[in-house]
Amino acid sequence: MLHLKGGSDYVCGRFFSLSLVALVGGFIACEAIAEITLRPIGTFHTGLYDKSAAEIPTYCQKTKQVFVVNAESGRVDVLGLGDNGSLTKVGSIDAADDLGNGMSAVNSVSVFDGTLAVAVEAGVITENGRVAFYDTGSLQLKGSVEAGALPDMVTFTPNGHWVLVANEGEPNEEYTIDPEGTVTVVDVRNGFDQLKTRTVTFRDWNADGKHAKQLPELKKRGLRIFGQVSQSGDLKKKIPATFAQDAEPEWIAVDHESHFAYVCLQEVNAVAEIDIADATVRRIIPLGYKNFGEAGSGIDASDEDNRIDIRPRSGLFGILQPDTIRIYQQNGKRLLVTANEGDSRVRPTSDDAVSGFEEGAVFEDEASLDDWPTSGTLFEKQTSDTELGRLKLVRDLVDDHLDEKGRPTQLFAFGSRSFSILDLTTGDLVFDSGDDFEQITAKRYPEFFNVSNDSLKKEKRSRSKGPEPEGLVLGTIGQKTYAFVGLERIGGIMVYDITQPESSKHIGYFNNRQFDVPATLGDGTANPEAGDSGIEGLIFVPAEKSPTSTNLVVVGNETSGTTTVWEVLTSQ
DSSP: OOBOOOOSOOSSSSSSOOOOEEEETTEEEESSOOSEEEEEEEEEEOOOSSSOOSOOEEEETTTTEEEEEETTTTEEEEEEEOTTSOEEEEEEEOHHHHHOTTEEEEEEEEEETTEEEEEEEESSTTSEEEEEEEETTTOOEEEEEEEEESEEEEEEOTTSSEEEEEEOOOOOTTSSOOOOOEEEEEEOTTOTTSOEEEEEOOGGGSTTSTTGGGHHHHHHTTOOOOOEEEETTEEEEEEEOOHHHHOOEEEEEEOTTSSEEEEEETTTTEEEEEETTTTEEEEEEEOOEEETTSTTOOBOOOSSSSSOOOBOOTTEEEEOOOSOEEEEEETTEEEEEEEOOOOOOEESSSTTSBTTBOTTSSEEOEEOGGGSOOTTSTTTTOOSTTTTTTOOEEHHHHHTTBOTTSOBSOEEEEOOSSEEEEETTTOOEEEEOTTHHHHHHHHHOGGGTTOBTTBOOTTTTTTTTTTOEEEEEEEEETTEEEEEEEESSSOOEEEEEOSSGGGOEEEEEEOOOOTTSOSBOTTSOBOTTSOOOSEEEEEEEOGGGOTTSSOEEEEEETTTTEEEEEEEEEOO
16 A cells, blocks of 8 residues: 655644743644644534534635535525634525425435535435535525435536436345435426436446446456345345445535536445446446555554554454545546545434334344454464554455455454545555554543543444544646545544545544533533534535635534634635
C-alpha cells in the first residue's frame, strides 16, 4: 500500500515543530499561520442531543440558505446564512406531509439553480420512496417522482440535467425482505411537471446475470457478497442474497462533464460506474483491502488495554467500505476520494426490534477472534482482550480465508480508519492516509483517544472502526485542491492537500468539541457550550458563492444536533 507522510508533528498546521497552541473561538488553533486554518464562525443549535437532528446540509447561492436534514423531525430545516457566517432558522419543509401516500422521513438534499431535491423514504423502508422538488425561495413543492426503496442520497448532476438517487434497499429487521439496491435517474430537462425516470439495477451481476462470470475475479479484488435472506417465515432458514440485494447504494459522485456517476456500494466494498444518459452500469470497481500489517498503517485494536497502542498487525486487513465519495481531476486523471468508514449488517438491530429475537440473532456479520480456532496460527498469542480478542471482524471474509483445519490465515476488520484516493481509470490505489487519523488524534487528545460521539470512554472505538471517517468534501482554493474529512466519533475535520494525489499531505486537524463540558443539560437537551459531535455531512461553499466572501465548510453534526459554519483561512 502506498503511504505517504510529510513529517512528524501532527498537532496542527503543516508538519513542523510548534510548541504553542491557543484556545481561539472554542477550538485549538496554531499561533503560527498554517497553510489552511478552519475557524467556526456560526452554529445553529436544534437543542436535540443524539437524535440525528442535523445530518446532510446543502447550500443555495440564490437565497443564501443552508438546507439541513433533520431526521428527528423528518423535515428539512431551512437556515439563513448571514454575511458574518451566522445561521438562523427561517423555515422548514415537511416533505412527507406534502407528499402523503405513506412517505416518512427525509434522508438527503441537493440544490441546483434555485431548486431543492429532497429524498424521502417510505413509512415501510422496504417500499419505494420518492424524490420531491422545491423552490428554494418560496419553499413550494414543484413536483415529485417515485424512487426506489430507502432513497438515501440525492444529487443533481453538475449540468443540472439529471437528478440521481441512491436507493439503499436495506433489509427489514426480520431479514425476510431485502429489496434490491438501485439508482433512480430523473430527467429534469423538461421541467418538474414533466419528470421522467429510469431505474439502474445491478441484476447483471447476479449469479444468473450476463456479467456473472466476472464475479470470481471481482471477489479476488475485494468485492463482497454476503447477505442471507430468511425464507417462508422461518427466521433461521436462509438462502443467499443476490448481488443486486447486497448492493446498497450509499453515495453518488458525478464527474464534471455529467457523463458518469460513481456509486458507492458500501456493504459490498465496491463502486459502480454508471453511464447517466444510458442509465446503465458500465463496470463494478472493487475497493480492495488495507493491510494493517504495513509500517505506517497500524491500528489501536483493543478497548481494554488501557493504553494507546497504534501498531502494525500482521495478517490483519481492513475492508474499506467508504461512506462519502468525491471526484476530482488532476494531471489528466479522474480520481475518486473515499472516506473509509466501514459498515456491518446486523438484524435485528436491537433486542426489541423483532419479538423473541435478540440483536443479531437473525443475521450477524460481525465476529470476534474466538469464533475460530487459532492454535498454531499467526494469531495464537493475540486472542486476549488486550490484543485482537475484542476487535470486530468481518465473519464471511475470515471464513473465506481458513486453512484445512478451519483456522484463520487472515483477519478482516470493518473500515480502514483512513481516507483514500483511487485512479478511476485503473482502479489502483494512489494514496491512503495510513494511520494518520489515530496518530494525530492520539497526540492532540491523549485522554480522549478513540472516544465515541456520545461517550467519553477512552478507547471505546478502538475495537470498532476507530475515529471513523464519515463525511468528506473537496474544495479548490487558488491552484490547490483540499480534502476536508469529518471524523464521526471523536469529531473534528482533517484537512489534506491532495493537489498532487500521490504526495497528498496533512495540513491540519480542527475540532471544536469541548470534552470538559457536559454534552447535555439537566433536562437532557444538548448543551450549546459542548461544541459539535457526530459529524455526518459536509459541504464546501467557495468564496465567490458565499455571503461572507470567504471559503466556508458547513457541517451537519447528528449527535450534537448542530450545523456549524467553518471559515477557511489561508496564508496564501
